[in-house]
Amino acid sequence: MKRIKKFKGWGIYQNNNKEIEEYGFNVTVxxxxxMEYAYMCSPSDSDMEFDTVEAAENWIKNYDK
Known part of the structure; x- marks a missing residue:
């Protein structure tokens, strides 16, 4: 996983090709x-599964409501 950004305290990460093949989604949230232990996390720790960063951001925005 490669960190893309931090959004409202949440971490948004791009999965690598191996992770996408194994877990079936592109973006880990x-x-x-x-976040303190993000270096130890994997896509299996994702709260939701997304294919785009925009979808992840929209979900985070609605989660806080």
Missing amino acids: LHPDN
Whole structure:
């Protein structure tokens, strides 16, 4: 996973080709509570599965409501 950005405290990461093949999605979203340990996380720790960064950001925006 490669960190793309931090959005409202959440981590948004791009999965590499091996991770996409194994887990079946492109973008991992880590809960703010997990960000301290993000270096130990994998796509299996994702709160939701997304194919685009925009979809992840929209989900985070609605999660906070």
